[in-house]
Amino acid sequence: EVQLVESGGGLVQPGGSLRLSCAASGFTFSSYAMLWVRQAPGKGLEYVSAISSNGGITYYANSVKGRFTISRDNSKNTLYLQMGSLRAEDMAVYYCARKKNGDGYFDYWGQGTLVTVSS
Amino acid sequence: EIVMTQSPATLSVSPGERATLSCRASQSLSSNLAWYQQKPGQAPRLLIYGASTRATGIPARFSGSGSGTEFTLTISSLQSEDFAVYYCQQYNNWPLYTFGQGTKLEIK
Numbered sequence: 001e002v003q004l005v006e007s008g009g010g011l012v013q014p015g016g017s018l019r020l021s022c023a024a025s026g027f028t029f030s031s032y033a034m035l036w037v038r039q040a041p042g043k044g045l046e047y048v049s050a051i052s053s054n055g056g057i058t059y060y061a062n063s064v065k066g067r068f069t070i071s072r073d074n075s076k077n078t079l080y081l082q083m084g085s086l087r088a089e090d091m092a093v094y095y096c097a098r099k100k101n102g103d104g105y106f107d108y109w110g111q112g113t114l115v116t117v118s119s
Numbered sequence: 120e121i122v123m124t125q126s127p128a129t130l131s132v133s134p135g136e137r138a139t140l141s142c143r144a145s146q147s148l149s150s151n152l153a154w155y156q157q158k159p160g161q162a163p164r165l166l167i168y169g170a171s172t173r174a175t176g177i178p179a180r181f182s183g184s185g186s187g188t189e190f191t192l193t194i195s196s197l198q199s200e201d202f203a204v205y206y207c208q209q210y211n212n213w214p215l216y217t218f219g220q221g222t223k224l225e226i227k
Binding site (some may be wrong): 033035037044045046047050052057095100103104105107112 | 151153155157161162163164165168169174204206208210211213214215216217218219220221
């Protein structure tokens, strides 16, 4: 059974940093591109960042470019999102998801982790 | 960036009736479009991919259609568990994907 479990969310002050993790199981993690999608309170889904299976390709939304870094450790079956210079508008539930191989939709999602940015 | 526009923002439909949700792309996607359902407090769930193929375990009352720039999600006979927010997502060019802003399907 495919499972994605996010962790690392919490309360952080504006300007602070946080690292999210997504532990994957039930599939060959190193064969799949992975991504992060966030959802601010009461808002829609925002595609934030993605990384190819070997880490060679990364993508960032303009809203986080230069502040967030996506990475992965295929030996640990774990996806990361290092978030820096956090702003109030970064407050959201952050979901990790798996991209279907050979296609572009997101076939499995984690349950999400909440990031609160407040002083 | 491909902009995805969903309409309407909110749709009020009675149980047992048909619901039709629309998604328009700012440029042609061929059939590279997915639909997701999200209920309060839950992660999104994949419903449809390739514009018209139901994901595993999705009931037949959900159907997708369209290609190019115009897409539709139809729920043929609404059940209570179908009232949720629906998002379309384009995946025409890796990794430059985008979501629509969502349509909230509410009970009339």
